[in-house]
Amino acid sequence: MRMYGGRRPYGYAFGGSGGAYRTVGSFENTRGVWDGVVPYVLGSSVASPTNFTVRMHAMRVLKNKFPQIVDAAEPGGSNDPYSGLSATEAGALREATRLGFPIESWFGWKTMGVHAFPALYGGILAVDPTYFTDFWSKPGYLGFDHPEQLAADRMQHSARIAGVVTAAEAARLGINASIVNGKVDGGVDNAFAAREGEGPKRVVGYRLSPMPPAIDFLGGDLIARSGVAEGKRLPLTKIAGDIVILGIADQGVAAKIADGDEVVIDNSNYLAAQTYHRHQIPGPEFPGYDQFRGADGKPRYPQRPMLLGPMFTKGAAGSVPTGNWNGKMILVESLWDREAWPWQAIWYRNQVEKHLGSQADANFRLWYTERALHGDTVRQEAPTQTVSYLGVLHQALRDLAAWVETGTPPPLSTRYKVVEDTRVVLPSEARERRGIQPVVTLLANGGARAETPTGKPVYFTGTIAVPPGAGSIIAAEWDFDGSGTFATRSPVGDGAADAAVSIDHTFDKPGTYFVTLRGRSQRQGDARSLYGRIDNLARVRIVVR
Known part of the structure; x- marks a missing residue:
């Protein structure tokens, strides 16, 4: 005790995604251990598998319409993503949106894949195996009621094994044999993929003869019909020519x-x-599922005997989150998160307020990061469209310690409103929005869209504003070509919490450009620090004739 000043050391925990569940579970189920925690990109008790199943449904149905959906949601677009969609396509987009998938985040439709669903598939198959036969054979299920909607995408291909593919061979062929896109680095976006195993001799796939037909394959099974493994089933994630992975x-x-x-x-x-x-409808505290209820409030589809969401949540957290704890918590959530939808943090906040009541604001904060995704990396997949939330996480950890150890309250929770059942909308002004992320605006020739001939300057005006108590602006950076380099800077005043910036730019070639202004803040105004740097950005569309 002498080493720690006569008292026990402070206990802190933080974790993201599945780690957020574990952080919350540890905090709720112990006393006198943790003084404060920072869970980030937290899901709800019904997040899995719904967050992935409805995404897969939309990916399959809308695969040819995503370019126009994304364009509609971009600055200077039509703002009507449903325009030009068939009834089935509009239904798939509306279903995903009302459940909580951020419509802006479809920009990554080409690369985002099915994420953690392969890690959940085995659990669904084990707990509810009859669902997969009921789907094709009983009324009330899409496969029975409307098989024509699935016929073009269904594969039941008989073949023989023409060769075993190891991890080493897949790498030599340039095939990504992981269930995720990119490198498995243990971050919140891909930690689940570690279950695949490692080693160059690991079997990752097979060559087939004849080659499978070319379809949009989101996943499936290899079922052995002969040999030592006859009757066994192995999950597949992708097909590359004659190779299944x-x-x-x-x-x-x-x-x-x-x-x-x-x-x-x-x-x-x-x-x-x-x-x-559709067959996993939880209670009324989850309004996104109301779309699957009739006018009488009863489910329109047959319901399965067990809700799997709480089971998967318990597997990660040890228990279903209740919001019942002692200490301090700062919850960091992303507004464009595809895997832990934004409203799910509000669900947990409601749980906390049930227990803390009037003391909630004295012990709890919820900070949203606009334009942030799920992964905890500095550089995101589209740096002219998204920002990292790592700076917010850094500052949350610092503020948590100050809150616990000195009683210094952190900046207030982000304000928001919820529309269309689950869509989280933030105020446009930094002072009203609160939280700790700067708010950035941008106009081109006075609007969100500008049309110009080649060689004529376009005038850009932007603002950057930091919420009260959240620090000062340390950078204003421009990207004119979509490269994500942000090579051009505008000066900002030292210690300023608000800045107005402007610049001219001339485009030499015809085309459509999205120009981006990125604003950055830091609590101490330290532009040299690598920590606590919090970004936001704004974009405009330029059509050069």
Whole structure:
């Protein structure tokens, strides 16, 4: 005790995504251990598998319409993403949006994949195996009621194994054999992929003869019809020519599949899973599911015997979050998060307020990061469209310690309103919005869209404003070509919490450009620090004739 000044050391915890569940579970289920916690990108008790199944459904149905949907949501677009969609397509987009998928985040439709669903698929199959036959054989399920909507995407392909593909061979062929896009680095966006295993000799796939047909394959199963592994099923994530790539598979079974074995590649279960959420309606505290209820309040679709969301949540957190804890918490959430939808933080805030009542503001904060995704990396997948929330997380940890140890309250929670059941909307003014992220605005020739001939300057005006008590502006940076380099800077005053910037730019080639202004703040106004740097950005559309 002498080492720590006569008292126990302070206890802090933080974690994101699945780690956020664990952080919350640890905080709620212990006393006298944790003084404060910072969970980030937290889901709700019904997040899995719904967040992934409805996304997959929309990805399949809308695969040819995403360019126009994304364009409509961009600055200077029509602001009507439903224009030009068929009834089925509009229904798929509306279903995902009302459940909580941020419509702005579809910009990543080409690369975002199905994320953690392969890690959940085995659990669904184990707990509710009859769903996958009921889907195709009973009224009330899409596969029975409207098989024509699935026919073009369904694969039941018989083939023989023409070769086993190891991790080393896949790498040599340039095939990403992971269930996620990019490198598995242990971050919140891909930690679940570690279950795949490692090693160059690991079986990651097979060559098939004949080659599978070319369809938009989001996942499926390899079912052995002969050989030592006859009757076994292995999950698949992708097809590359004549090669099928395994998901999170039992390597003991995978090693038994041999040349000449007869197999069937079947994505029927993956297609069925895409509307599983319709048959998993929770209570009224989740209004996004009201779309699946009739006028009498009863479900319009057959319901499965068990809600799987709480089961998956318990698997991550040890219990379903209740909001009942002692201490301090700052919850950091992303407004464009595809995996932990923005409204899910509000669900947890409501849980906290049930227990803390009038003391909630004295112990709890919720900070949203506009334009942030799920991953905890500095550089995001589209740096002229998104920002990292890491600076907010850094500052949350610092502010939490000050709150616990000195009683210094952090900046107030972000203000918001919820529209269309689940869509979280933030105020446009920094002083009203609060939280700690700067608010950035941008106009081109006075509007969100400007049309100009080549060689004529376009006049850009922007503002950057930091919420009260959240620091000062340290940078105003411009990107004119979409490269994400932000090579041009405008001066900002030292210690300023508000700044107005302007610049001219001339475009030499015809085309459509999205010009971006990125504003950056830091609590102490330290432009040299690598920590606590908080970004936001704004974009405008320039059409050069």
